[in-house]
Amino acid sequence: MESLHGLGTTTDWVVMVIYFVGIMLFGSYFAKYNRSTNDFFFGGRRFSWWLISVSIVATGVGSHSFIKYSAKGLEHGISSTMTYMNDWFFMPIFLFGWLPIVIYSRIRSIPEYFEKRFSPTVRFIATIFQLLYMIGYLGIGLLTLGKTITPLLPQSFAILGMTIPVTMMGVIVAIAVITGIYITFGGQTAVIFTDLIQGLILLFAGILVFIMGINYLGGFDKFWHLLPPDWRLPLADFNKPPDFNFVGIFWQDGVAGSVGFLFMNMGLIMRFMSAKNLDEGRKAAIFNVLFLLPISAIVVSNAGWIGKAMLGLTPAPLNPGVNPDEVFVAVTHIIATKGVFGFVIAALTAALLSTVDSLINAIAAVYMNDVHAPLKEKFRKKFRSKEIETKKELNAARIASAVFTGIGILAAIPFSTYPTVYEAHGYFHSIFTPPLVAAIFLGAFWNRFTTAGVVVTFLGGSSLMIIGARYPGVLITPIAHGIPMDPVHPYTYISALYNTIVCFGMGIIVTFLQDPLTNLVNNIKKIPNHKTYMSGTVLASALLILLIWLNIGGLPLLLLASFVLSFLVALASVYFLKFDPDSHLEGLTIWSIARAKELFKNGKINERDGEIVKVNWKLRDDAIELINVSVKDMERMSAEVGDIVYLSDARKYLGGLKSVHTRLGEPHTEEGVVYIGTEDKENAQFVSGRVLSIEKEL
Amino acid sequence: MPSFSHSWLPFIYLYGVGGIFFIGGMILIKKAKILNPQKKLDRRWKWLLYFGFFYYLAIHLIMILAALYW
Numbered sequence: 001m002e003s004l005h006g007l008g009t010t011t012d013w014v015v016m017v018i019y020f021v022g023i024m025l026f027g028s029y030f031a032k033y034n035r036s037t038n039d040f041f042f043g044g045r046r047f048s049w050w051l052i053s054v055s056i057v058a059t060g061v062g063s064h065s066f067i068k069y070s071a072k073g074l075e076h077g078i079s080s081t082m083t084y085m086n087d088w089f090f091m092p093i094f095l096f097g098w099l100p101i102v103i104y105s106r107i108r109s110i111p112e113y114f115e116k117r118f119s120p121t122v123r124f125i126a127t128i129f130q131l132l133y134m135i136g137y138l139g140i141g142l143l144t145l146g147k148t149i150t151p152l153l154p155q156s157f158a159i160l161g162m163t164i165p166v167t168m169m170g171v172i173v174a175i176a177v178i179t180g181i182y183i184t185f186g187g188q189t190a191v192i193f194t195d196l197i198q199g200l201i202l203l204f205a206g207i208l209v210f211i212m213g214i215n216y217l218g219g220f221d222k223f224w225h226l227l228p229p230d231w232r233l234p235l236a237d238f239n240k241p242p243d244f245n246f247v248g249i250f251w252q253d254g255v256a257g258s259v260g261f262l263f264m265n266m267g268l269i270m271r272f273m274s275a276k277n278l279d280e281g282r283k284a285a286i287f288n289v290l291f292l293l294p295i296s297a298i299v300v301s302n303a304g305w306i307g308k309a310m311l312g313l314t315p316a317p318l319n320p321g322v323n324p325d326e327v328f329v330a331v332t333h334i335i336a337t338k339g340v341f342g343f344v345i346a347a348l349t350a351a352l353l354s355t356v357d358s359l360i361n362a363i364a365a366v367y368m369n370d371v372h373a374p375l376k377e378k379f380r381k382k383f384r385s386k387e388i389e390t391k392k393e394l395n396a397a398r399i400a401s402a403v404f405t406g407i408g409i410l411a412a413i414p415f416s417t418y419p420t421v422y423e424a425h426g427y428f429h430s431i432f433t434p435p436l437v438a439a440i441f442l443g444a445f446w447n448r449f450t451t452a453g454v455v456v457t458f459l460g461g462s463s464l465m466i467i468g469a470r471y472p473g474v475l476i477t478p479i480a481h482g483i484p485m486d487p488v489h490p491y492t493y494i495s496a497l498y499n500t501i502v503c504f505g506m507g508i509i510v511t512f513l514q515d516p517l518t519n520l521v522n523n524i525k526k527i528p529n530h531k532t533y534m535s536g537t538v539l540a541s542a543l544l545i546l547l548i549w550l551n552i553g554g555l556p557l558l559l560l561a562s563f564v565l566s567f568l569v570a571l572a573s574v575y576f577l578k579f580d581p582d583s584h585l586e587g588l589t590i591w592s593i594a595r596a597k598e599l600f601k602n603g604k605i606n607e608r609d610g611e612i613v614k615v616n617w618k619l620r621d622d623a624i625e626l627i628n629v630s631v632k633d634m635e636r637m638s639a640e641v642g643d644i645v646y647l648s649d650a651r652k653y654l655g656g657l658k659s660v661h662t663r664l665g666e667p668h669t670e671e672g673v674v675y676i677g678t679e680d681k682e683n684a685q686f687v688s689g690r691v692l693s694i695e696k697e698l
Numbered sequence: 699m700p701s702f703s704h705s706w707l708p709f710i711y712l713y714g715v716g717g718i719f720f721i722g723g724m725i726l727i728k729k730a731k732i733l734n735p736q737k738k739l740d741r742r743w744k745w746l747l748y749f750g751f752f753y754y755l756a757i758h759l760i761m762i763l764a765a766l767y768w
Contacts, residue, residue, distance in 0.1 A: 078761065085757065088750045089716040092723035096732045096743070224768070230700050232765035234758055235708035237701070246708035254716065282743070290750055294757065445726060590730045607737075 012152075012342025019346035045274060046648070049283035051655035052275050056268065056288050057199030057296060065300035066206070066348050067144050068422040070331070071324035073304020075420075076244050077231025080304060084297035085234075086254035087262070087289050093445070094262045095282045097590040101444055102269055103278055104596035105587055110264050110440070111370040117443050117588045118451045119577045120374070125458050126439065127370040133264070133432040134363045135404060139411025140428055141356040144421050146172040146412070148349055151329045172412055175353075176405050198351045203292075205347040206299025212335040213306030217313070226309035242486040243423055248493025252430050256496040260433035263440050266362055276646050276656050277697050303328040306335070325420050360408070364401040372396055423492050430496035431469075435461050438503035442511075445590050447581075452573035453511035459541070460510075460566030461503030463548045467558045468498050470551055510570045521574045534575045537568045544568070601698045603642055610638030612695045614650055615674040617686060623679040626665035629694065633674075634667050639696040641666060647674070647684065650691040660684035661697070705762055713755050720751055 072080035107113045110130055115123035146168045156165045164170075217223045224232065236246040261268060275281035307327045310318040322330050332344050415424035439457045442449040468475045472490040476498045483494050491498075510517075524530050544565040548558055587596030597605045613633045620628075627647060629637075639645065641664055648659030660683045668675070674692060686692065724747065727733055733740040 078765070085754060086712065086716065088754050089719040090723060091750060092720065092727050092747050095747075096727040097723075097730070100732070229765065230704060233700055233704055234761035234765070235704075235712065237704040238707045238711070239703070247711060250708075250712060250715070254712070255719070279739075286746060286750070290753065590726065590732070593730065593732055609737075 009338050009342075011338040012345065015339050015342030016346035016349070019343065019350060045661060046276050046646075046656045046659040047274050047280070048652070048655040049275060049280040049287065052271050052281070052284035053287045053292065054199045056271055056284065057203060057292055061199065061202050061206075061296045061300055061351070065296070066303070066328050067147055067325055068420060068425060069297075069300040070302075070304035070307070070328035071420045072244060072422050073301040074307045074322075074324050074327045075304070076236060077227060077305065077308065078234050078301075079236040079244075079246075080301040081294075081297035082235050082246070083249060083253040083257070084293045084300075086250065087258045087293065089254065090258050090262060091285070091289060093590075095285060097593075098263050098440070098444055099272060099281055099285075100278055100593045101588060101590070101596060103273055103281070104593070104600040106600065109266060109366055109369055110269075110436070111366065113588070114439070114443070114454070117584055118454050118579065121577055122451060122454055123370060124374075125455065126436070127366065129432075129436050129458060129462075130264070130366055130370075131363065133260075133436060134359060134366065135407050135411050136428045136432050138356065138359050138363065138404070138408035139413075139415050140421065140425050141352065141359060142172045142176060142408055143412040143415050143424065145175045145349070145352045145356060147325045147421060148329065148345070148352060149175065151326050152345065168416065169413070172409060175356075176409050198347070201347045202351055203295065203299055205344045206296075206302065208340075209332055209335070209344060210298060210302040210306070212340075213302060213309075213331065216335045217306065217309050223306070223309050226312040227305065228308075231305070231308055239480075239482045240484060242484050242489075243419065243492065245483055245493065247481040248483055248491070248496075249426065251500070252426050252493035252496040256433045256437060256500060257429045259437045259441070260429060264433070264436050266366070267359070276648070276659065276661075303331040307331045310334070360401050360405055363404045364397050367400045367404070368397050372400070418489065418492075423489065427489065427492045427495075430493060430499060431465070434465070434496060434499035434503045438500065438507055442504070442507050443589070446511075447585055447589050447591055448511055448514075449507065450511050450514050450573075451577045451579045452514065452517060452570040453507045455573045455577070456510040456566045456570050457503050457507035459545070459569050460506040460562065461499075463545065463562040463565055464502035464506065464559075465499045466548055467555070467562060468495065468502065470558070471555050474555060506566055510566065513570070514574070517570055517574045521571065524571075524575070534572060537572045541565055541568045541572065597698060601644055605698045606638070606640055606643050606696065607698075608638035610696050611636045612693050613637055614691050614693050615672050617674050617676055617681075617690075617692050619681055620675050620677050622677050624665075624677045625662050625679050626677065627662050627680065627694075628665045628668050628675040630669055630671040630673065631667045632671050633694070634664065637694065637696045639664055643696050644698045646695045646697050647676070647680070648693055648695075649684075649686060650693045658685050658687070700766065705766060709758055709762060712758070717751070724748075 069080045069083075102113070105113065105116060107116065111123045111127040114126040150166065150168050150171050153166045153171065156163050158164070214220055214223050217226065230237075236244050236249065239245050239247050242248075272281040272285065275284055304324075304327050307318050307322070307330070310316055310331070311320055317334050318327075318330060328348075329345065333341055336344060415421075415428065418424035418427065435458050438461060439454050442457065443454060469490075472495065473485060476491045476495055477485065479497055479501070480491060480494050483491065485491060524533065527533065544561045547553070547561050548565070551558070553561070586592055587599045594605070613629070613636050615629065615633065627645065634640070637645070643664050644661060645664055646659065646661055648654075648656055660680050662676075662680050674694060676686075724744075733744050735741060735744075
């Protein structure tokens with residue numbers, strides 16, 4: 001397999017620099033719309049569905065997709081699209097179960113959900129798993145960037161008489177440094193608008209490559225018949241080969257990946273949370289999955305299909321030994337003219353860089369929110385004043401970003417041993433998503449799921465996952481659906497099924513054993529020095545984790561250690577962690593969403609259907625966050641005093657950029673006029689003389 | 699001609715096992731009374747969810763037929 005080098009011309013590099021500068025300036029313009037941390041992280045819950053929907057494209061398409069799906073398009077054909085077209089199965093529970101819980105419970109991170117639903121200890125454990133998931137994602141992102149940029153660079157360059165070879169890991173380190181200085185312009189609002197334009201450009205660039213490719217081959221019919229019959233099918237062969245089979249990818253991507261992406265990808269969830277209301281979030285998700293994902297599937301894969309069709313031409317314009325991960329760059333280089341090649345690569349690289357940059361920020365945010373802040377709160381009183389700590393916080397965030405970037409580079413090393421990014425990403429999803437997916441699923445959809453259950457899902461489940469990875473021939477083969485085992489990378493995809501089963505299984509078993517465990521703990525509490533004994537179980541659990549991690553003993557001993565570990569962890573959880581069903585379930589599971597709405601509104605919800613009214617606005621000279629409309633307008637909206645309303649500039653093309661959520665105050669008699677306070681006016685940045693629309697939400 | 703394990707078996711498995719997840723989700727949201735059948739908007743959401751399932755099923759069906767016979 002040959003690696004490409006030195007493909008970019010001067011024109012291409014000029015186009016790339018112009019593109020990067022343009023995107024940065026575009027993002028910086030929207031930074032002014034952030035006035036609070038709510039705006040910074042969540043875009044202030046204001047945007048229309050279409051804006052969210054297009055901005056999501058860059059999240060899904062921009063990250064790794066062009067490289068990995070083009071590679072599989074070359075190797076296996078149209079079936080490279082299947083991971084883009086298997087997301088619908090979990091839409092009902094995502095849109096009507098998880099999304100309302102996330103929005104109405106006002107959580108800011110997935111670990112925060114675990115604290116509200118279970119306990120601070122569970123939040124801490126979930127934070128570790130969430131950080132591992134995000135760092136893994138960062139490693140994949142850096143690896144993909146390395147694979148995209150390396151072909152554009154020369155094989156080596158000379159500085160002060162020394163010849164320095166250009167290697168992929170060297171490029172990854174350089175990218176990580178550049179990412180550190182690539183400025184994030186102003187939080188989620190800027191990200192949404194930057195991604196909006198990048199999403200559109202990426203779709204355009206991908207379609208452009210497809211049209212140029214079809215044109216190069218001599219038309220669609222020629223292209224279609226140049227593909228071998230097996231390359232035209234939309235789904236892969238059921239269980240072979242090991243590196244690309246349907247059933248493995250169904251469990252890895254269609255189940256673990258889809259649920260992981262929808263339920264725990266904070267980048268995606270924050271987009272939906274920035275929608276003006278729940279229904280707009282749902283519309284954005286549905287439009288994305290029904291229309292943009294099938295288009296995106298073609299956009300990201302087609303360079304591989306074109307490459308395969310090129311290999312059927314005589315003479316073949318594409319080197320048959322091309323590295324699959326470089327086929328996107330290689331095919332684009334063949335079919336595009338100078339400048340156009342630079343534009344396509346710039347669009348891809350900028351989106352990748354933006355994704356990696358956002359990911360580093362998100363990891364730093366999780367660290368600051370879920371690790372640094374709780375630790376600071378614990379030690380502040382003893383050691384330092386609040387003022388000194390606040391000054392140090394910014395530095396801590398910067399150091400955290402740098403450290404996690406370094407860890408991300410290290411994470412890219414094991415992933416780089418896989419033949420393609422696709423397999424590395426598949427393995428990553430199989431390993432990192434099942435514990436969090438099982439914990440979120442059982443927590444959100446099963447009232448009976450206990451704190452002991454969730455802790456064992458994480459610790460007992462992951463210990464069985466480690467054992468499964470060590471002994472795949474014994475533990476995974478029986479459920480592998482006949483997939484042959486690759487001894488180097490055993491069961492890259494179908495291991496997701498095993499991992500999902502053990503995580504769900506441990507959580508469910510322990511939850512059903514809650515009563516006997518509680519009785520046992522009650523009996524233990526009657527023994528003198530019971531706290532010392534129970535502290536001993538925590539120590540023993542840590543030793544067992546070490547034993548499993550270091551693979552000491554054979555399979556039977558490791559399995560025994562795993563079950564003993566799960567029992568001790570369950571016992572310690574029942575003993576140490578308090579669980580109050582009233583406060584830990586209310587509004588936090590699918591069974592109490594109506595209550596979640598009431599808690600969100602802090603009052604009884606008003607679900608009567610009403611009209612959207614258009615009004616002119618007048619400014620009050622106070623900062624109270626209430627608006628006053630006429631009695632008639634309130635009747636038209638079917639609204640009452642205290643209801644939450646969405647007030648926005650009536651120009652729909654703004655997508656809610658100039659808008660604010662507020663509450664209804666006492667009505668007046670001036671029909672068609674709304675009185676707003678200075679705070680609401682500043683938050684929404686309304687323009688004098690512009691008509692506003694008001695919509696009742698709850 | 700591609701084998702059954704490459705053409706129809708993945709399709710049957712995808713919409714069989716995937717269908718179980720989908721129907722399970724629909725039953726869950728019905729039991730949790732999140733969609734109110736009295737509300738027009740909620741009825742629309744429900745039918746849109748079913749539409750999405752059959753929409754993807756139809757796309758894959760047409761693509762397999764095109765691969766096999768065109």
